[in-house]
Amino acid sequence: MTTTHNAESTMTFPGSARVEMVMGIPVSVDIRTALPARELAPLLDDAFAWLRWVDDTFSPAKEDSQIGRLNRSRTIRQIPELVEVLHRCDELSQATGGWFEARINGVIDPSGYVKGWALERLSRALSNAGAGDHRITAGGDIRVRGSAAPGEPWRVGIRDPRHDVVRKVVVANDLGIATSGGSTIVDPHTGEVQDALGSVTVIGPDLGVADAYATAIYAMGPLLARRFAAELAASGPYQTMIISRDGQEVSTPGLTGRSGAEARLAG
Known part of the structure; x- marks a missing residue:
């Protein structure tokens, strides 16, 4: 499915937007920069070509993807992006004490990082191409x-992915926002499905990193999640909102400051 519309028909900014099914979900690229139509259409074409390439390369569900081939001990192509993603996943595993893990029981699945990484790379590419005003x-x-x-x-x-209600509104000119809890996440230490939390949202400058942190924090369960989120916020730019199974919500100060809400995690 592909949907395209000219952004100026509904917004005060010129531009163009398109929605396509990629990775099994609707993906939207909304460009608000005032560029000629002859430049916008190729940018959107290239954007979705990149996302389809990422899916074809990294999806563990596709037998002939590079990840699929690795998991079946088949020959793979020497792709720099593959090396980059797997190396970054190892770094994030170390940074989270093993709570983010792309290798579980001998199976490689970088899905908790690669979608955010792909959108982050796309955002940078759009900016470099002159389309600096956009939402993906x-x-x-x-x-x-x-x-x-x-x-x-x-x-x-x-x-909130469980109830499809807006929990907070953040205001930003340059930000990655990743929410985990809408799909299955396992405890990488036991392989068991983790569902003690409602959802976890992490915001920060790199969407791939925020994606991995959100996955890891969700996997930790309530007590470790709150502690790790507070430490993460105290040491860097990544801020967290945790929603419990009963709907209670707490946020680290940096996320609260972007939205004006009151509940905070102690630092």
Whole structure:
């Protein structure tokens, strides 16, 4: 499915937007920069070509993807992006004490990182091509840059994936937002499905990293999740919102500061 519309039909900013099914989910690329139509269409074509390439290369469900071939001990191509992703997954495993893990029981699955990584790379490519005002959305992952309208930052609603309600609205000109909890996440130490939390959202400058942190924090369960989120916020730019199974919500100060909400995690 492909849907394209000219953004100026519904917004005050010129531009163009398109939605296509990639990775089994609707992916939206919304460009608000005032560029000629002859430049916008190829940018959107290239954007979705990149995302399809990522899916064909990294999906563990596709037998002939590079990840699928690795898991079946078959020959793979020497692809720099594959080396980059697997190396970064190892670094994130170390950074989270093994709570983010792309290798479980001998099976490689970088899905908890690669979608955010792909959108982050796409966002940078759009900026380099002159389309610095954009929003990319794929499931629980969102990347915004620039302005939503002249002089206006993006206002992004963070949805609770279990109840499809907006929990917070963050305001930003340059931010990655990743939410985990809408699909199955396992405890990498036991292989058991983890469902003690409602959802976890992490915001920060790199969407791939935020995606991995959100996956890891969700896998930790309530007590470790809150402790790790507080430590993460104290040591760097990544901020977290945790929603418990009963709907209670707590956020680290940096996320609260972007949305004006009151509940906070102690540092």
